[in-house]
Amino acid sequence: MTPERAGELSMLISQRTFYLNSIPNGLPIQGIRISGKYGMRMHPVLDKRTMHYGIDFKADKGTPIYATADGAVEFAGYNKQSGFGKLIILQHGFGFKTYYAHLNDIKIKSGQFVSKGQLIGLSGNTGRSTGPHLHYEIRHLFRPVDPAPFVAWDMSNFDSLFSTVKGIEWASLKDVPAKPNAANGKAITIIAEGNKFSGDMSIVGRMHIDGMFEGNISSLDNISIGKNGHIRGVVKANQISVCGLVEGEVWCDELEIDRGGKVFATVTSKVMAIHPEGNFVGERKMKEVNTAEPLPHMESGIEAIDSLPDKVTLNSDDEQLSKA
Ligand SMILES: [Zn+2]
Numbered sequence: 001m002t003p004e005r006a007g008e009l010s011m012l013i014s015q016r017t018f019y020l021n022s023i024p025n026g027l028p029i030q031g032i033r034i035s036g037k038y039g040m041r042m043h044p045v046l047d048k049r050t051m052h053y054g055i056d057f058k059a060d061k062g063t064p065i066y067a068t069a070d071g072a073v074e075f076a077g078y079n080k081q082s083g084f085g086k087l088i089i090l091q092h093g094f095g096f097k098t099y100y101a102h103l104n105d106i107k108i109k110s111g112q113f114v115s116k117g118q119l120i121g122l123s124g125n126t127g128r129s130t131g132p133h134l135h136y137e138i139r140h141l142f143r144p145v146d147p148a149p150f151v152a153w154d155m156s157n158f159d160s161l162f163s164t165v166k167g168i169e170w171a172s173l174k175d176v177p178a179k180p181n182a183a184n185g186k187a188i189t190i191i192a193e194g195n196k197f198s199g200d201m202s203i204v205g206r207m208h209i210d211g212m213f214e215g216n217i218s219s220l221d222n223i224s225i226g227k228n229g230h231i232r233g234v235v236k237a238n239q240i241s242v243c244g245l246v247e248g249e250v251w252c253d254e255l256e257i258d259r260g261g262k263v264f265a266t267v268t269s270k271v272m273a274i275h276p277e278g279n280f281v282g283e284r285k286m287k288e289v290n291t292a293e294p295l296p297h298m299e300s301g302i303e304a305i306d307s308l309p310d311k312v313t314l315n316s317d318d319e320q321l322s323k324a
Pocket residue numbers: 036052054055056134135136
């Protein structure tokens with residue numbers, strides 16, 4: 001495979017990954033079976049023919065429920081009027097929303113950002129429900145759509161969704177650049193100075209961190225860490241620049257340690273630049289194939305670094321301190 005070809009493929013994968021993170025896909029729950037499909041049916045409680053706007057997953061009370069795409073929590077609480085009982089509504093990219101109803105427990109709060117695969121609640125039997133199950137809906141611009149093709153959608157059948165699901169202007173989606181252009185937007189500060197975030201976060205655009213972040217953070221674009229920023233965990237991005245402190249693991253194409261920046265980490269990066277007043281203690285690795293969950297877009301350039309050694313270890317004056 002030529003490097004050009006590898007680059008092409010990884011671009012395709014990164015585009016797909018972007019859409020698969022933004023638009024609901026996959027199972028929200030490992031249910032026992034699907035006990036109700038989308039469409040007209042006899043309502044089990046009201047005893048008349050009604051439209052069923054979601055999929056019902058029969059599941060024992062307390063079964064974990066996961067966000068099916070990145071998004072923000074529009075509603076999380078008891079919703080008496082709808083009959084949905086304890087309900088979560090998530091807003092996703094491109095006008096999609098997901099509804100998770102009849103929950104026993106809610107693990108997130110409205111206003112919070114969630115990432116695909118994040119635990120958001122536990123299934124239950126609250127509201128107008130005849131037995132423990134998850135009622136799952138997908139809406140696009142306020143209109144319910146059949147979740148079934150979205151549940152079946154993944155990397156392997158990526159293109160199928162666009163021909164299966166009618167009534168959505170998919171053609172125009174193809175014109176949306178999958179990767180926001182770093183040049184035409186400022187980084188969004190996701191953690192301000194003095195604030196602390198613990199957990200995992202996966203975001204598409206540029207990010208700037210001035211506070212404390214503990215956990216795994218990834219972006220398809222660039223991440224900058226301000227002089228008061230501190231990441232303890234795993235950070236993955238296209239380019240990472242550090243004026244503050246990073247402890248843990250770094251995955252990127254380009255790492256820049258700026259004046260005053262400190263990186264105490266295992267760094268997997270193609271390019272690494274350290275300011276004379278920057279600090280790096282740790283091990284530098286070249287990209288490896290069998291690593292735990294590398295972001296697909298990071299595969300680019302594997303061919304290009306074949307001639308470089310597998311591992312490069314850089315030492316700095318602080319190494320003795322960190323070992324002490
Ligand atoms: Zn239902």
